[in-house]
Amino acid sequence: MDVGHILKKFPNRRxxxxxxxxxxxxxxxxxxxxxxxxxVGDYLNISINKIYGVATFYDNFRFGxxxxxxxxxxxxTACHVAGSTTLLKELEKLLQIxxxxxxxxxxxxxxxxxxxxACGLAPLIEVNEMYYTNLTPxxxxxxxxxxxxxxxxxx
Amino acid sequence: MEFQIKINNKQIRxxxxxxxxxxxxxxxxxxxxLCHMNRFSxxxxxxxxxxxxxxxRDLITSCSHPVEQGMRVRTNSQRVIRARKSLVELLLSxxxxxxxxxQRNGHCELQWLAEEMNVKERRFFGKKNTWYPDYxxxxxxxxxxxxxxxxxxxxxxxxxxxxxxxxxxxxxxxTRVNSAFNKGLxxxxxxxxxxxxxxxxTAALLDISHVEKVQAALGKESQQVxxxxxxxxxxxxxxxxxxxxKAKAMDRIAAAxxxxxxxxxxxxxxxxxxxxxxxARILADRLAGNGNGNGNGALPLMSSCCPSWVKYVxxxxxxxxxxxxxxxxxQQIFGTLVKTVYAEQEGIARDSIFSxxxxxxxxxxxxxxLEENTHKGVSEVDAVLxxxxxxxxxxxxxxxxxxxxxxxxxxxxxxxxxxxxxAGYSGGKAEAVARELFxxxxxPKKERFKFNLPKNIxxxxxxxxxxxxxxxxxxxxxxxxxxxxxxxxxxxEKRDDIHYIEVMACLGGCVGGGGQPVNRGFENVKSRxxxxxxxxxxxxxxxxxxNPGIKPLYKGKRLLPDNPTALEWLGNxxxxx
Numbered sequence: 001m002d003v004g005h006i007l008k009k010f011p012n013r014r015x016x017x018x019x020x021x022x023x024x025x026x027x028x029x030x031x032x033x034x035x036x037x038x039x040v041g042d043y044l045n046i047s048i049n050k051i052y053g054v055a056t057f058y059d060n061f062r063f064g065x066x067x068x069x070x071x072x073x074x075x076x077t078a079c080h081v082a083g084s085t086t087l088l089k090e091l092e093k094l095l096q097i098x099x100x101x102x103x104x105x106x107x108x109x110x111x112x113x114x115x116x117x118a119c120g121l122a123p124l125i126e127v128n129e130m131y132y133t134n135l136t137p138x139x140x141x142x143x144x145x146x147x148x149x150x151x152x153x154x155x
Numbered sequence: 156m157e158f159q160i161k162i163n164n165k166q167i168r169x170x171x172x173x174x175x176x177x178x179x180x181x182x183x184x185x186x187x188x189l190c191h192m193n194r195f196s197x198x199x200x201x202x203x204x205x206x207x208x209x210x211x212r213d214l215i216t217s218c219s220h221p222v223e224q225g226m227r228v229r230t231n232s233q234r235v236i237r238a239r240k241s242l243v244e245l246l247l248s249x250x251x252x253x254x255x256x257x258q259r260n261g262h263c264e265l266q267w268l269a270e271e272m273n274v275k276e277r278r279f280f281g282k283k284n285t286w287y288p289d290y291x292x293x294x295x296x297x298x299x300x301x302x303x304x305x306x307x308x309x310x311x312x313x314x315x316x317x318x319x320x321x322x323x324x325x326x327x328x329x330t331r332v333n334s335a336f337n338k339g340l341x342x343x344x345x346x347x348x349x350x351x352x353x354x355x356x357t358a359a360l361l362d363i364s365h366v367e368k369v370q371a372a373l374g375k376e377s378q379q380v381x382x383x384x385x386x387x388x389x390x391x392x393x394x395x396x397x398x399x400x401k402a403k404a405m406d407r408i409a410a411a412x413x414x415x416x417x418x419x420x421x422x423x424x425x426x427x428x429x430x431x432x433x434x435a436r437i438l439a440d441r442l443a444g445n446g447n448g449n450g451n452g453a454l455p456l457m458s459s460c461c462p463s464w465v466k467y468v469x470x471x472x473x474x475x476x477x478x479x480x481x482x483x484x485x486q487q488i489f490g491t492l493v494k495t496v497y498a499e500q501e502g503i504a505r506d507s508i509f510s511x512x513x514x515x516x517x518x519x520x521x522x523x524x525l526e527e528n529t530h531k532g533v534s535e536v537d538a539v540l541x542x543x544x545x546x547x548x549x550x551x552x553x554x555x556x557x558x559x560x561x562x563x564x565x566x567x568x569x570x571x572x573x574x575x576x577x578a579g580y581s582g583g584k585a586e587a588v589a590r591e592l593f594x595x596x597x598x599p600k601k602e603r604f605k606f607n608l609p610k611n612i613x614x615x616x617x618x619x620x621x622x623x624x625x626x627x628x629x630x631x632x633x634x635x636x637x638x639x640x641x642x643x644x645x646x647x648e649k650r651d652d653i654h655y656i657e658v659m660a661c662l663g664g665c666v667g668g669g670g671q672p673v674n675r676g677f678e679n680v681k682s683r684x685x686x687x688x689x690x691x692x693x694x695x696x697x698x699x700x701x702n703p704g705i706k707p708l709y710k711g712k713r714l715l716p717d718n719p720t721a722l723e724w725l726g727n728x729x730x731x732x
Contacts, residue, residue, distance in 0.1 A: 034336060049343060050313070052335035053322030063336075 001029045003036055007043050018044060022055060031062045067102045067109035069147050071095070072126040076115025082122040088112065090137040091125075094144045107151060108144075160226040175217035175228065176204055184230055187239065187268055189356050190305040191218045193677065195314065200306050203242055203268070207232045214238055240272040248279035249328075251300050257358050262673065264356035265303060286331055291339025294347040294363055294520040297321075299331045302359035308332065308351035316635045316660065318467070320345035332359070344470055346635070348463040348660045349517035349541075349669015362517050362670065365538040366548050372509040372537070379418040380509045383489050384408055384564070386424050386571065387515040387579040387665040390686040391542050391672065394679060396557060406561035408513075411554045413562060422564045423512060424571020426489035427578040428699035429708065430460055433482035434584075435591035438655055442627070453477040455630070455645070455653045458584060460484045462522035463660035467635055475642070485578070486512050486519050487528050490535030492568065496708070500567075505530070511538045513545045515579075515668035518660070541670030572702045573691035580684040581633035581664035582608045582616075583691075585657040589620050589629050591699060596623035616641065617653060628653035634662045 006024050010017040018040070025036055032055060041048040055061040073091060075084050092098055095108045102109040118124055121133035125140075132143060156171040162184060169178040174197065179186050189201035197219035205214040209227040214235060217228075229235065247269060254260050286299035304323070309332060313319045320343040324333045334343035352360045372378045384405065393404040409420040438456045459465050459480040468475050483491070493510045497503075512519065522528060523536040540548065549556060563569060574590070577583030586606045593604045602621055606629075616637070617630040630653050632638045638658045645653060661667045666683035696702045 037335065047313075047319035047322075047344060048335040049322045050319050053324055056325045057323075 001025075001033070001036065003029075003039055007039075010043075013044050015044065015046065018046060018051065018054060019058075022051075022061060026061060031065050033063070062100075064102055065106065068107050068151075069109075069127050071108065071110045072113045072116070073099075073110065074114075074116045074118075074122070074124050074126070075112045076119065076122075078115070078119035078122040079124065084123040086137060087123055087125070087135060087140060090140050091144075094141065107147075158222075158224050160222055160224075160228065162228045163230055169222045171222070173222060175206065175215075175220045175222055175226075178222050179206075179217060179228075179230065186217055186230065187271065188218060189264060189268070189303055190307060192307055192310070192354060195310060198306055198310070200304065201242070203239055205235060205238050206230050207235050236272075240274065243268050243272045244274055244278050246303050247274065248277070248281050249283050250303075251283070257301070258361050258364075259358035259673075263358065284328070284331070289333075289339045290363065291341040292345060292347070292363065292521075293341070293524040294517040295340055295345065295349060295352060296361045296363050297332075297340060298359050298361070299333065300359075301357045302332055303357055304330055304332070305356060307354040307356070308360055311350045311354050314636065315662065316346065316348055316350060316463075316467075317471075317639055318344050318346050318635065321351070346463040346466045346470070346660065347518035347521040347669075348635075350661060352517065352669055353667075353671070353673055355673075362541050362544065363520060364544060364547075365511075365520065365540055366544050366551070368538045369509075369511055369540065369548060370551065372511075373416040375509075377507060378509045379503065379507055380416065380511060381419045381421065381493055382412045382417045383421045383423040383426075383493065383510070383512045383568070385485070385512065385514050385579075385665070386422075386427065386575045386687070386690070387668065387671075387683070388513050388542055388545065390576075390579060390666060390683045390690070391515060392556065393686050393690075394683050395672070403561050404556075406563055407556050407559040409564045410559040410562040411549050411556050414554055414559075415548065415552050419565045421489075421493070421568040422571055423485060423489050423568075424575030425568050425702060425704045426485035426492065427575035428572050428702050428705055429488050430482055430485045431574045431578065431584065431587045431591055432699050432705070434458060434460075434480050434588050434655075435595060437480050437482060438588065438592055439595055442625075442654060454651070455628075455656050456480055458588075458655075458657045460578065460584065461659050462516075462518040464635070464638065464658045466518070466521070467638075467660065472642075484519075484522060486514060486522060486539070487535060489568075490523070490528065491530075492708075494530065494535055497567070505533065509537045510535070511540060512536050513540045513542070515542055515665045515670045516661075517541055517669045519670075542672055543670065546672075567704060567707070570696065570702050570704045571694075572696035572699050573694035574699045576687045576691035576694060579665045579687045581659050581662075582631040582657070583664065583687065584659075585618075585629045585631040585655060587699070588655055588657070589622070589627070592627065593620070593622050594698060594700065597621075598623070619652070626652065627655070629655045629657075631657040631659075633659045633664050633667070635660055 003025050010021050021040060022032060026032055037048050037051050041051055071091060073084060073088055091110060095103055095110060097103045097110055099110050099112045116124065116126060123135050124131055124133040125135060157168055159166045160169055162179065167178065167182045176186055176191065187203045189203055190198050191204065199216045199219040202216055204217045206217045207229040208215055246265060254266060288296065288298040290296050309322055312321055320340065321332050321334050323330050334340060352362060372380050389405045392408060396404060405422060412420045441454055441456055455478060457475065457478045457480065459482060462484055465479065468479060490510060494505050494508055498505050498508055520539045523534055523539050528535050574587035577587040586608060589606050590604060606618060606620055616632055617628060619626045619628050630641065632641050659665065661669060663680040663684060666687060667680035699705060
């Protein structure tokens with residue numbers, strides 16, 4: 001990905017530009033690739049090891065592409081009490097990936113997030129900005145099956 | 156302004172603005188720390204230096220707290236002692252606990268603290284992190300499982316060496332020190348200086364050990380194991396034996412290694428002499444405006460005897476490559492001497508020689524592994540031992556250097572001049588090169604040689620010496636941050652009055668090298684330097700050309716630049732990295 005047009009927005013090349021710069025790049029590209037980190041390092045004159053250290057400090061930055069269906073499982077207090085740990089285990093089994101990963105087909109990715117802010121509907125999950133609420137493991141199975149069928153129908 | 160504060164019922168005088176820790180240490184209160192480093196800004200990461208201050212609700216970290224008027228401090232109250240002990244216990248709860256199998260057993264700061272805090276049982280049981288060691292580098296090994304996250308290595312790598320080859324990755328209980336994308340050190344920008352090993356309190360950073368390789372070679376009948384000892388190593392051993400004992404450290408090293416099974420023990424000092432001669436010759440050539448096949452005549456000439464500095468230039472300053480001296484480093488010059496000149500003279504096959512150098516440096520391990528330092532695919536130097544590994548080898552063979560009788564090192568390489576000692580500390584090599592240049596160009600009837608080095612380790616870093624009716628500027632820097640600052644300054648001011656810059660990547664030069672014994676502090680760097688200075692005063696030969704070993708090497712133009720093999724022997728090829 002060419003990030004030249006984003007770099008131009010930070011003409012002063014200051015150290016403190018690093019995080020906003022990475023955020024913008026991730027907004028467009030979806031993730032930070034090795035190549036991008038090298039480019040940013042050259043531009044801001046910061047070691048790539050430093051950039052990687054900063055980026056891994058924040059949960060928001062990712063280093064691989066998202067799946068077509070990005071699952072964000074809420075792990076706030078209310079969801080936790082309502083059984084989100086069971087949902088996480090179920091989801092890991094269904095998708096064969098753990099939190100922070102994308103499956104080999106590039107279809108699904110999974111992320112555990114803190115409170116989404118809909119505690120009355122706990123436990124819930126967000127997939128591509130759609131919310132699925134009051135979930136049970138069975139409902140989750142149906143949801144994943146639905147996505148899989150949809151994909152097969154397209155092919 | 157000075158005022159008094161009260162520590163455990165004792166009044167002490169303190170300076171306004173200093174930290175509580177420095178005031179306490181000056182007054183012989185031993186405060187434990189893991190993250191504190193002298194001359195660095197406080198980090199407050201390990202929290203072991205906590206003390207209780209009257210009127211303050213929480214314990215405070217003395218390393219990051221300035222002294223205040225009327226302060227009443229308690230350094231050994233129940234609360235302080237309990238807090239420190241808990242901190243150590245928590246560190247231990249995520250530690251592999253394999254002291255018996257650990258290279259730093261017996262000289263590990265965490266182990267000492269556990270003993271000092273009287274930790275006798277395990278109070279915290281938790282899941283330990285599983286991190287795997289990284290042996291990918293040619294010089295520095297990492298074992299993140301033993302890391303206590305004190306940040307000393309990260310800070311020295313970033314602030315002193317400007318390299319930032321490692322940083323904290325991830326956060327919380329997943330934090331570890333690693334390079335980008337969790338790749339090995341060999342893929343990072345590491346310059347192999349080994350300063351991280353010097354500051355690491357535990358065994359999280361170690362050298363890539365060559366001890367077993369050497370032991371295996373010593374066990375083979377068909378191999379002639381030749382040891383070559385660097386002058387800085389001799390200084391370090393002298394320091395360890397106690398300089399006042401008047402022991403001839405080099406002779407004791409030779410005696411010990413002979414008992415180990417070495418077929419020859421050489422003094423590597425002669426290679427430093429050759430290196431100084433070559434640098435002076437290249438400098439004279441460049442001053443005369445000639446390119447000479449070793450470079451394109453760029454001034455100032457920068458020394459290339461330090462492999463870490465060379466790697467830094469290759470990776471970060473490719474624009475300065477033309478300034479580097481074309482001379483090989485002393486280790487590689489000696490490697491060639493042993494495997495080519497000596498082997499030829501004695502009629503020994505190259506393959507049957509196993510050449511071991513003992514160096515104060517871990518970067519030499521990296522240098523010896525470089526392709527440009529091989530001859531027909533075989534390394535010129537087969538193994539490099541640091542001072543630490545050298546002692547390990549002796550201990551493993553049941554030899555104690557303090558008990559040895561003195562045996563002189565073997566000929567033909569057993570002589571060195573004062574220049575070899577000078578090359579061990581910052582500023583010394585610049586002086587040696589200046590002296591040689593003076594001998595080459597100056598008229599001794601008209602000019603007198605004057606070159607005053609400051610006594611301290613850091614300090615004035617340039618000097619002008621009139622040589623041959625011309626003011627020649629010599630400069631010296633140790634550590635990359637000093638080098639980068641100084642060269643930037645020269646470039647910004649467009650100065651052309653400096654002609655030679657000696658760069659050593661470790662603070663204080665090779666006497667403070669990454670391969671020297673750890674946990675001995677900066678005091679030992681100073682005392683090793685003092686030993687070098689003392690040794691050069693007593694040296695039999697003052698100038699490299701006085702060294703009787705040099706003449707046969709240069710006889711018949713063998714090593715002169717118009718001989719094509721000379722470049723192979725002495726010349727370096729530096730590529731961008």
